Amino acid sequence: MGEEKQRSLLLDSASRFPLPHGVRFSYGTAGFRSEGSILVSTVYRAGVLAALRSLKTGSAIGLTITASHNPVSDNGVKIADPDGGMMVQRWEPFADALANAPDSEHLLQLVVQFVEEENIPFGGVQSAEVLLGRDTRPSGEALLEAAKHGINAIIGAVAIDMGVLTTPQLHWMVRSRNKGMEASESDYLAQLSKSFRCLMNLVPRERITDSLDTELVVDGANGVGGDKLEQLKKMKEKVVPSGFGPEGVGIRCASLDGDADRLVYFLIPSASSINIDLIDGDKILSLFAVFIKEQLDVLYKDSDSNNKPPVRLGIVQTAYANGASTAYLKRLGLEVVFTPTGVKYLHKKAAEYDIGIYFEANGHGTVLFSENFLSGLECRSNELASASSGSEQHKAALRLLAVSQLINQAVGDALSGLLLVEAILQHMGWSIRRWNELYQDLPSRQLKVKVADRNAVVTASAETQVVSPSGLQELIDAESGKHPLGRCFIRPSGTEDIIRVKLQERLQGKQKPEQEL
Template sequence: MDPEALKKYSALHPKPAGLSLQYGTAGFRTRAEQLDHVMFRMGLLAVLRSRAVGATIGVMVTASHNPEEDNGVKLIDPLGEMLHPSWEEYATQLANAEEQELQQVITEICQKAAVNQHKDASVFVGRDTRPSSEKLSQSVIDGISVLGGQYHDYGLVTTPQLHYMVCCQNTQGQYGKATLEGYYEKLSKAFTELIKQCPSSGESQRRLKIDCANGIGALKLSEMKPYFPKEVLIHLYNDGTKEKLNHLCGADFVKVHQEPPRGIDMKPNERCCSFDGDADRIVYYYKDAAGRFHLIDGDKIATLISIFLKELLGKVEQPLKMAVVQTAYANGSSTRYLEETLKVPVHCVKTGVKHLHHKAQEFDVGVYFEANGHGTVLFSKAAESKIRQLAREEKDDKKREAAKVLEHMIDLINQTVGDAISDMLVIEAILALKGLTVQQWDAIYTDLPNRLLKVQVADRRVIATGDAERRALTPAGLQEELDGLVGKYRLARAFVRPSGTEDVVRVYAEADAQGRENADALAHEVSLAVYNLAGGKGAPPQPI
């Protein structure tokens, strides 16, 4: 480390006075103009992490579903997974260090994490389409360069594509080629092989309208179009040529507002989906003949995939253990369907993709999706190896064919992280193979009406939770109050949890009824209980 070079470059990326940021599940995320110093320092950190693990690390410049004015950064670990929790702390320390402390903090990280500063370092860099991303990406490269790291700048890529590239690089090409062409070829080949086996269906079955949130997904899907079979008719909307990123469109908007995005013309029973700004989330939806909007979120995506995989696993007759991982936000109807009808074990973990991913790794086949549409499927090395062996060597025709379908699914799924493009192709292949319409998929089970609210409090830390955030441990008496309220309604459930980013408490409630009245009433009553027992600010929550 050259102290003078570090000092000189750091001065070009000064830290705003008094700014303090925390590295969380989404990395760092805030207004773009406040992030220049953070980007430079994450370049430094990526070099240290690369030297510590002896592998390529990724740095993605994105703020996902946030407004265009924001930006952010997340680091990617060697197998395409999220940054190890112990290094999240180092990221926070480095981002918040004053200029004069920077060298000292780097030295301390090297000591604590046993970083050999003489080792080679390799970093892959990618960015989304925000106006601020190119400049901020250059700040990351400055940080990598000043510590003598090597970098490959992929430029404009989706977040999942960079995760994929990092994994390919560190598995010496076993997972795939660390190029965009390699990504397109691997996914499109697996998809093509799958739909070859489909019963012939009309053009409408292959037609899909995609809201790209005016983000990177539009650019990458356009590049990928030539790789698709001619039967696939995808139509891109909100492609970034006219409107702002994530503005009144995208997966987060559709999920939160339960309405179609701006800029997409929906005909009755037409299949549509939305990506988010960096293309790692996806939700589906349609309008029925009466014009009613139907959302198909992450829970229903996980259910469709689970039904399909369970059928195939049954056909290959191998003792492979499959499970679904959800959070407390999963609709109760989905959990009941999976456990009681499909007979698949369901595990609930704390909110945050890293918790779901980690739990899913415990099974031969682990399906995980957050309700917001972020998720994927993980296959253990042993399960993958067994499936590939059966696809080559199994004498029984039916078992061998089922194993081949599973093998193509393994190649189509981006196992490093939730990936809207990969998930979309998985869903389209399953719908085609099973001959399902979007309405039939939606009808697998009926969601319980639910409501999400926020309650302003003086200090969100007064709320502590347990049992994967499903129960309030403090303040005293709150959980008993919630139990009493939930007991008034049929098939009801409610929980509260402190926000990770603002001084509010998030309230979730669901209850059975023909309309939304019971869920709305329960959510309001729970909000009042939080307001009264956890030090609410401002006016009390009003009835919905």
């Protein structure tokens, strides 16, 4: 009976959100994206999808409406899984099919078939919960309404509007809610400011120098991150002064993207320079790695582990990482591994370690701590608190615990990343110039080429080798063979209808490509 009612509800509701003519939507790396005005039916269907995902998992699911850094007239929608990560890839083909169903009958048919295949409790036997968030784009409000209609078309599902948020805030909320923890925006802000303050209080006295810049200028890309920083600022005045002008030379500057899931820093080297010195995701990753390694070395300095490191610390990069960063990380003795482009791949890999640090060069990334490692760390910190409170070891444990609270465990988050960078620079007593000098980036260039069908190009080896069309890799090899100091790879974009071409200088010396990678 419930199923009958469910079918007619869905049929009726879906008929009010017809698919526009002549468009095709695809759930890419960043969910569905397009011109905001043609996305209503897609967002409605994403609402249906999110509700089904919640029924299937028995947990809260997230749905966020944003097109990140893209033009203000664009918009997009993506779904967060119960752990706060990206929706499981296995469901992407269903997402595509649903978004492109020509009419409500086809849509119902697809849902019924999928529900059966996936064994989803359907028809009101189970409740579902979808948390909604959006950025500040004008089209966001109407799209949010469409998402609510999609969710409400599934019996037992409720939509909870969490308001205007950064993408990582919504992912954080989904994760926290499913862990039974406080999950409001003020809880998020309170956790960030508390753990940041804790790290600042643990900055070694001898490293506190008067000469260190206390000024930070943040460019919020006219996105949602700027508003949220204002809120954070109220909780910790010293962190983020604003204002940006010619007096910016030499000042530490940070830049967020539109939905605040990407972070880079930059420096204006001199008043006459047209270029900036970009401190990208690779360098943020390197800063985090240096700091975390330092804390681990202190914490485990006396441990007898038969030469086996007691903690598995892993670094995850993509083929876009600057070769100089990889070489630097390897010189620190760290394990560096590569995945295809897209945070869902990096995140998954990083989660295999006790501590996994991942970053794309463009600033998406975070630090993941395994549950197992964290519970051990808490025990260790408690032991140290009673045996040697205030010792260097105890402080190292407290710092690591604070990092795990500060840095978003669900997805890369520019706000939490920014606070961690700031705390580490203070800890190290490093200026932005000193940080930038950790290594020197190798020159590189990125191009995009419009093609009829980007999917004709298939790659392997973390996207560095073309396997199809046949013969293409040989042509690339022959061309790059003429430049022994260069390397080149191409891959189809996961977000645009283009092929990306990357050219990068090799490290001087005898490194083979795979050593550099």
